[in-house]
Amino acid sequence: MSLVRYIVRRLILTIPMLFGITLVLFLIYNLVQVDPLVMIIGERAMDNPQLVEAAIRKWGLDRPVWEQYLTYLTNILRGDLGTSFLTRRPVLDDLRTHLPATVELAVSSLLFAVLLGIPLGVLAGVYFGSLFDRSVWFISLLNGSLPPFWTGLIFLFVFYYSLGITPGPGRFPPRMERPPVFSGLLTLDSLIAGDMAAFGGALSHLILPTVILGGFTLALVLRVTRAAIVEEMRREYIRTARSKGLAERLVVVRHALRNALLPLVTIIGLAFAGLLSGAVMTETVFDWAGIGQYLVRAAASLDYPAIQGGTLLIAVIYVVVNLCVDILYSVLDPRVRHG
């Protein structure tokens, strides 16, 4: 099967999956049996019959459930995710507003995890059982098991409040002029505006949340790399490479690491999708106005257009990332395509 046909087949398979997700979301909402009216028009206006009736008509709450679902589906196909009860704005606009913050933190956390996790994992694997290996293992275990909201609060208290060596919560220095909005990624926008002070400001505000959020992924990447390297280093081709006199560095980097990377692609792909779907706790602790915070607020307010839109976005992110991982896999290991 050619690569193109493989990709097309995978894309077609995602469509029923997304349908299924919208249906499940809709059914869950209707099972919960909540009255969204209070959220739509507020407590005081509930006593005003005209406002209540106008709201019911405006939001189509008087229509049968299946009709609401059909309307919802047709609107999605037209690129309309509906209007949030809570913000009264199109859900798509809301997601567009909140996604850049999440993307910026996710990319920076992934870079942190991969750039630090793979080399550390390789070293730990090569020096398997050494003191270095054991201390890296312990730190990664700690990192992977401490809840990020707790470490986030502690880090803020120590590094920001007490020592003052990192910036505090938020995405940008509070007294600094923000760069003009272009991509919504503050680091990128600062660079586009050629404002290095703003770039430094945005970058410095990424440090703590990146260490907290990326630390989680780092631990994962490190453990997988280490295990893969340990396994690969025992294989016969490594013995062959060594016996032909190849430098140890090349044996590790060119042979062992390349083969160890394969399982890492899946792990990193899923971790990235996870980071993109919003790290609720980290975003809350660091006042990071991203998708995670948006969805928590939507859920707390029974704002189902926003919940559905956000869940759909996360589903799409997972589908796309999975697709990329599979494509990458089939490029790295052609056997997969025939499987």
Place this chain on the structure above:
Amino acid sequence: MRRLLVVLLALSLAFAFAIQMPAQAQSNALIVAGRFTDVITLDPGRAFETTNLIVHHATYETLLNINADDLSKIVPGLAESYSISEDGLEYTFVLNPNAKFASGNPVTAEDVRFSWTRLLNLKGNPSSYLTDFGFKSIEVVDDRTVKVTLESPQPAFASVVTAPALSILEKAVVVANGGTDAPDADQTDAAKDWLDQNSAGSGPFILKRWSPNSEIVMVRNENYWRGPVALEGITLRVTNDAASALQLVARGDADIALGVDADTAEQARNNAELKLNIGQTLNLLYLGISPSDYFNLPISDARVRQAIAHAIDYDGIIALTGGFADRPAAMLPLGIAGSDPSLRYTRDLEKAKTLLAEAGHGNGFSMKLHIGGGSTAGVPREVIAAKIQADLAEVGIQLEIDQQTTANFLTAFRAQELPMVISAWTPDYLDATMWTAFFSKADSGVSRRLRMDIPKIAELADQIAAERDPMVRERLLTEYVKAHVEAAVFIPLLQEQYIDVLRSNIQGYVFHPVYLTEFAGVSK
């Protein structure tokens, strides 16, 4: 391999230290840390939340004002004077000839007509400020004079005019950005998106940007007609919890932390660079007990409700807030004329037991207490409910606490299904009718939800709404409070205080019970 290890160590050290904190340009702008996540829109004709009041009070002006130092006095705003016709139906406002918008254009009678007509025709929640008060028409008499006609006399109308929803917008600017005051404005007005990011007012500040869940940026109005203010601008910075707001203020990244809890306030007390500002709000937390036979419960007997009121340990509840609260006698907060704290219930277990015995419930009874989510003065509903449960158990009343999500709680409350609740009430404008109109009638307001049908209280509420003589009105209000204390349907538990943490160099900061803050006089 060892070289790789060394390089890696060097890299991680570089990551930790190379990115220095950037030097920050110190401006004279005020950074305010707070929750601020309730903003839905910043269009004065559409917004009905809390944070928008702060923004609108800073960027727009109303015809009349009520200042924090005397809540019973209405003072001039954009209008230098106003008069009420003999029959109480016509209000005539004369604009201050110096009043100018941020654009430099004068504030005219046509701008007033446009702003209020647009508010009305947008038919959003804030339009109730006009419709609830029998607003009939508004006409331009001349460039500086507008006349409003009401359908019935409404002495509260002058207070309503101070509500930020009735702010005056510059017609030319709003129309240029898609706004209209046509009868179908709810369908055709397209100015919301522009007004979410800009302002068209005459206030001391101009709205520059709103980034949802992140920040709201305002800059000084250099054309302010009363003369430019000291601050270069105000940034409302969204901070999810009081602890990080306090950190921001302590490190100087913010100047004020708005609305912190008692624990945070205690921490701030120990920091010489910070000071506290305690403001008395008009927000009430109450225990509501239905007097209706509908529920077939002992509480339909007034003596049982009075016994409950005598069994509650009010001081203990206030202690839960760290002492940052007070309480009035009835649903008319302290600070409003007629609210008499000497009429308050106090804890008296003997009296409570006697009343219960007289009512034939000397051995007590059991029932449910319904609550939603949220907290008042930093104390969550379930904590208050547990305290009441413990207090009433001492006189033999066994409560089972039923906590629901706020939405479900309010739906059931509104459907008149809950015999006993703990809930809260926050005013939108400063007139006694903000309470008497909602806690008195059998067929409307919160009293309807509890199936309260007490003619004496309803009649007093009607008289208060129609009375124009302030002295007579105050006497009626005192009678109203007495009637409520006797009925014991709504028992106020807390009147919340608002705690702000300020850096010690901040001067001229004033808390306002409706707008929350007055920024015009602040300097640093």
